Amino acid sequence: MTSAPLWRGYWHLFASTSAAAFIMQIDLAMVARLGGRASGAYAILMRIALLDVALTIACAAVAAIALGHAQKNGETAEAIEKTCALSLALGVATAIFGFFAYPIFLDALMGDAAAAPYIGAPIVWLVAGTPFRVLSNTQGFLLHALGRGGSALTWKLAEIPVKAGANVLFMQALGFGFAGCFLASCIVSAIASIWLWSRLEAHGARRIRVPEIAFVRCFLSGTFWEALRVLSPRAAMLFTLALFSLPWQNGANGQRLDSFAAAQTFMLFVIGPLITLTRFLAIRLPAKAQLDWTPALAPVVRLGAPITLAAAVILLFGRDWIGATLYRQHGAWWSVFVACLALSLPIRFVGSIVRGLTLAQSSFAELTSVDVLAQWLIAPLFILFGLAVNRPEIAYQSLIWPEALAVFLIWLNLRSAPEEPAGVPLRLKGRVQ
Numbered sequence: 001m002t003s004a005p006l007w008r009g010y011w012h013l014f015a016s017t018s019a020a021a022f023i024m025q026i027d028l029a030m031v032a033r034l035g036g037r038a039s040g041a042y043a044i045l046m047r048i049a050l051l052d053v054a055l056t057i058a059c060a061a062v063a064a065i066a067l068g069h070a071q072k073n074g075e076t077a078e079a080i081e082k083t084c085a086l087s088l089a090l091g092v093a094t095a096i097f098g099f100f101a102y103p104i105f106l107d108a109l110m111g112d113a114a115a116a117p118y119i120g121a122p123i124v125w126l127v128a129g130t131p132f133r134v135l136s137n138t139q140g141f142l143l144h145a146l147g148r149g150g151s152a153l154t155w156k157l158a159e160i161p162v163k164a165g166a167n168v169l170f171m172q173a174l175g176f177g178f179a180g181c182f183l184a185s186c187i188v189s190a191i192a193s194i195w196l197w198s199r200l201e202a203h204g205a206r207r208i209r210v211p212e213i214a215f216v217r218c219f220l221s222g223t224f225w226e227a228l229r230v231l232s233p234r235a236a237m238l239f240t241l242a243l244f245s246l247p248w249q250n251g252a253n254g255q256r257l258d259s260f261a262a263a264q265t266f267m268l269f270v271i272g273p274l275i276t277l278t279r280f281l282a283i284r285l286p287a288k289a290q291l292d293w294t295p296a297l298a299p300v301v302r303l304g305a306p307i308t309l310a311a312a313v314i315l316l317f318g319r320d321w322i323g324a325t326l327y328r329q330h331g332a333w334w335s336v337f338v339a340c341l342a343l344s345l346p347i348r349f350v351g352s353i354v355r356g357l358t359l360a361q362s363s364f365a366e367l368t369s370v371d372v373l374a375q376w377l378i379a380p381l382f383i384l385f386g387l388a389v390n391r392p393e394i395a396y397q398s399l400i401w402p403e404a405l406a407v408f409l410i411w412l413n414l415r416s417a418p419e420e421p422a423g424v425p426l427r428l429k430g431r432v433q
Contacts, residue, residue: 005147006299009284012149014276016140019156023163027181030167038178041110041118045126048105050231052094056134058226059087060141061282062219065362067145068286077204080142082211084197086219087138091131098127121179129186132193139196145283151199155192163188218362225364229371236375237264240398243383256392259323259333266327267341270315274352277304281356293360297353308349315342336392340399347400351407358410370409374402 024046032039063083070079102123106115140152166188170180197205211219241264244257277300285293315322319338323329358367379398386395 006284006296007303009144009147009149010277010280012153013144013280014273016144016149016153016156017276018272019153019160023160026160026164027167027185030164030171031178031181034171034178036117037110037114038118041106041115041122041178042181044106044109045102045118045122048102048109049098049126050234051227052098052130052133054227054230055090055094055223056137057230058223059090059134060138061226061279061359062222062362062364063087063138064141064145064283065222065286065359066219067142068283068360069362071146071287072289076146077206078209080200080203080205081207081209082215083142083219084135084138084200084205085208085210086216088131088135088208090223091134094134095127095130098130099123102126118178121176122182125179125182125186129182129189132186132189136189136192136196139193139200141283143196143199144280145287146203147284148199152196155195159188159192162191222362222364225368226359229364229368232368232372232375236379239376240264240380240383243380243387246387255331256333259329259331260337262323262327262329263334263337263341266322266338270311270341270345271348274348277352278356278359281353282359285356285360293357300353304349305346308345312342312345315339315345332392337396337399340393340396344400344403347403347407351403351410354407354410354414357414361414363413366413367410370406370413373409374406378402378405 028039028042031042063086066083067076067079070076103115103119106119106123109115110118140155143149143152163184166184167181170176170184171178172180174180176183241257241261244260281297281300285296288296315338319335319342320330322338323334327334355367379402382398382401383395386392386397
């Protein structure tokens with residue numbers, strides 16, 4: 001992984017994931033034009049479909065990591081066929097769950113009368129597209145793992161106008177309304193899976209292959225732990241938001257809640273590239289011998305470290321301007337948050353690398369355990385105490401020390417791991433190393 005191909009592959013992955021988020025914004029904007037409670041119903045459906053999202057991300061990551069290990073053994077085509085089969089099966093299982101569960105959740109959150117127009121065909125088409133979404137996302141990650149991220153990005157960029165056009169066709173021209181958005185998504189996802197499969201055929205993939213039980217067990221275990229790791233920070237953010245909304249005795253007001261909510265949104269934007277870096281290393285390193293992993297990381301550190309430090313300095317000195325200009329926020333509960341986020345960026349950069357190394361070893365359970373510990377046990381302690389005494393400089397230590405502890409524990413785990421960890425490669429012949 002020399003510098004130019006490395007960063008080209010990274011930006012392909014980052015642009016692909018950004019395009020997917022942009023498509024969701026297009027959907028939300030077009031749904032909002034329907035009026036009524038359509039935009040709220042769409043947002044709530046996206047929230048209750050969080051299991052769908054987590055499974056889609058986790059399944060793709062585990063499949064790409066398994067492919068990387070298979071490449072070293074000359075089993076590329078077989079890995080593609082088996083991981084695609086499992087992705088499709090998991091998508092079908094999630095769709096069945098959603099068909100029965102989503103109407104119940106929507107009723108509970110919106111009320112029976114308000115939810116009635118958005119139950120039925122919209123949910124049918126939402127869940128009908130789930131298998132194709134899981135499969136196409138997995139196929140895209142497989143292409144990134146194969147060094148063909150450009151092909152995946154080409155489709156994602158093409159998908160933006162295609163999805164917008166399909167929305168106009170089904171929502172307006174054909175009169176499907178709210179359901180038309182999900183019908184369009186289903187059709188576009190199905191087309192994506194067919195097109196991406198044609199790109200994978202160049203690597204020997206010919207058919208969906210039923211894997212052996214041992215491979216299925218390892219794949220499902222990895223997907224479970226990775227899905228839990230994906231869900232954990234999202235749930236933790238909602239939990240901390242709930243803590244800020246409680247009527248604490250000292251300084252309870254809406255301003256600090258608004259500042260914290262805006263700062264959380266800003267944080268997701270800032271750390272997005274680091275999350276992508278973790279994913280990229282996890283899917284590209286397994287194809288190399290472990291002795292080559294450290295030299296392969298040299299370009300990452302050489303370019304990534306200065307960029308991270310520069311970003312931290314910009315945030316530290318520009319935090320008040322950012323708050324006033326972009327988010328209409330000011331005061332200590334905004335300013336201190338961004339300052340602590342800036343100070344944590346170098347730690348998070350190291351964390352993105354060690355997490356990528358850990359995922360490349362398929363140590364899903366170990367990594368999830370550390371992250372959940374930091375997010376649910378350590379971070380809330382700082383927040384609770386800081387809120388109780390109305391001191392943001394205490395509450396926002398939750399951005400620094402839990403991450404520092406997590407990075408240290410992950411690093412210790414990497415040092416103690418054998419060169420070829422048991423169960424890591426998801427061996428395709430039904431064995432584990």
